[in-house]
Amino acid sequence: MHTSEAHEAISQQLINAERLALSRWCHGDPSGFLELSAGDVVYLDPFIPTRLDGLPALRDYYESLRGKVYTSRFELHNPFVQVLENAAVLTYHFVAYGDDGDTFPWNCTEVFRLTHGEWKIVHTHWSFTATAHGNGAAH
Amino acid sequence: MHTSEAHEAISQQLINAERLALSRWCHGDPSGFLELSAGDVVYLDPFIPTRLDGLPALRDYYESLRGKVYTSRFELHNPFVQVLENAAVLTYHFVAYGDDGDTFPWNCTEVFRLTHGEWKIVHTHWSFTATAHGNGAAH
Numbered sequence: 001m002h003t004s005e006a007h008e009a010i011s012q013q014l015i016n017a018e019r020l021a022l023s024r025w026c027h028g029d030p031s032g033f034l035e036l037s038a039g040d041v042v043y044l045d046p047f048i049p050t051r052l053d054g055l056p057a058l059r060d061y062y063e064s065l066r067g068k069v070y071t072s073r074f075e076l077h078n079p080f081v082q083v084l085e086n087a088a089v090l091t092y093h094f095v096a097y098g099d100d101g102d103t104f105p106w107n108c109t110e111v112f113r114l115t116h117g118e119w120k121i122v123h124t125h126w127s128f129t130a131t132a133h134g135n136g137a138a139h
Numbered sequence: 140m141h142t143s144e145a146h147e148a149i150s151q152q153l154i155n156a157e158r159l160a161l162s163r164w165c166h167g168d169p170s171g172f173l174e175l176s177a178g179d180v181v182y183l184d185p186f187i188p189t190r191l192d193g194l195p196a197l198r199d200y201y202e203s204l205r206g207k208v209y210t211s212r213f214e215l216h217n218p219f220v221q222v223l224e225n226a227a228v229l230t231y232h233f234v235a236y237g238d239d240g241d242t243f244p245w246n247c248t249e250v251f252r253l254t255h256g257e258w259k260i261v262h263t264h265w266s267f268t269a270t271a272h273g274n275g276a277a278h
Contacts, residue, residue, distance in 0.1 A: 042219060042230055044246040049269045051217065051230055051246070078190065080181060082261055084226040084252050089262045091181055091190055107183045107190070109248055109264045113223050122221055123228045125248045127266030130188045 011081035014090050014112055014119060019076055026071040026096065030062035038113060038120035045126040071096040077105075086114040087122075093129060105129040150220035153229050153251055153258060158215055165210040165235065169201035177252060177259035184265040210235040216244075225253040226261075232268060244268040 021032035034055070043052040043061075052058050079092040094106040111123035160171035173194070182191040182200075191197050218231040233245040250262035 040221065042221060042228070044230060044248065044266070046246075046266060047269050049244075050232065051219065053219065080190065080192065082179065082181060082250075084250075084261065085224055087223040087226040089181070089250050091183065091262065091264075093189065107185075107264065107266070109183065109250075109262065111221075111223075111228050111248075111250060111262075122223065123230065123248065123250075125230075125246065125264045125266065127183070127185060127246070127264065130186050 007081075007083050010083050010088060010119075011079075014081055014088055014110075015076070015079045015092075017119065018079075018090060018092075018110060022074060022076060022094065025069060026074050028067040028069050030066055030069075033121070033124075034059055034062055036121050037124070038115070038122045041120075041122055041124065043124045045124075046128055072099055073097040088112045088114075088119065094126075146220075146222050149222050149227060149258075150218075153220055153227055153249070154215070154218045154231075156258065157218075157229060157231075157249060161213060161215060161233065164208060165213050167206040167208050169205055169208075172260070172263075173198055173201055175260050176263070177254070177261045180259075180261055180263065182263045184263075185267055211238055212236040227251045227253075227258070233265075 017036055021036050024032035037055055037058060039055045041055055041058055043058050048061070052061055074097065075095040077093040077095055079090060082089040090110040090112065092108055094108050096104045098104070107127045107129050109125040110121050112119040113122045156175055160175050163171035176194055176197060178194045180194055180197055182197050191200060213236065214234040216232040216234055218229060221228040229249040229251065231247055233247050235243045237243070246266045246268050248264040249260050251258040252261045
């Protein structure tokens, strides 16, 4: 078990790492996420029909998006970290702002694994929140 | 590290537990997932605007759906389990079939924690896959 101080330190470290990767992502640079991801990363998002297994598959996908994503401003809302010994789950809502002020809210889950003192992402799951793209209307 | 036999046994155990909870879910009974979830479970799906934190919040939500979900047939596609010492990440595609044969594909992530010999869900993330609800068209 981790002390609450250790838990808080891990939380801040992971949130900061994620924020840095998001900053690069929002300027067309996927390398932040690629550097943060482990070789056996597993990836899900709402634009691909099946799971991506492994860093080479994620790299191919992200390289196809290099230079194509630009967000003038983003927020990492309501982050929460669960620490499970040598793993941790970060969940948050990502809000990107378009030039016209439109917001695009997402749900994000990142599962990190601690290996040789380094926290690396082993699982990523992106999805739209209820208020985005009318998903909530389906109920 | 787990041996491949231990990994395979854990994988099968978690997939079987998930399948059992899904079977109950598809007959209007959310208790399978509630029994499988830990007290500090964190939950995301595309119908709620923010994360649910903790089993009481998940119970309130799931009880509001009791008796309202019915799926004649479902498939748990392409399950994959990553074992991280005392945690494990199960990802799969869930396909529910409507009476008219329509399919509703989802992405699912379950993070399990092993505590006192029991695997319990500490994080759930449901979302629509690209082929569902026209998400793919947004690109």
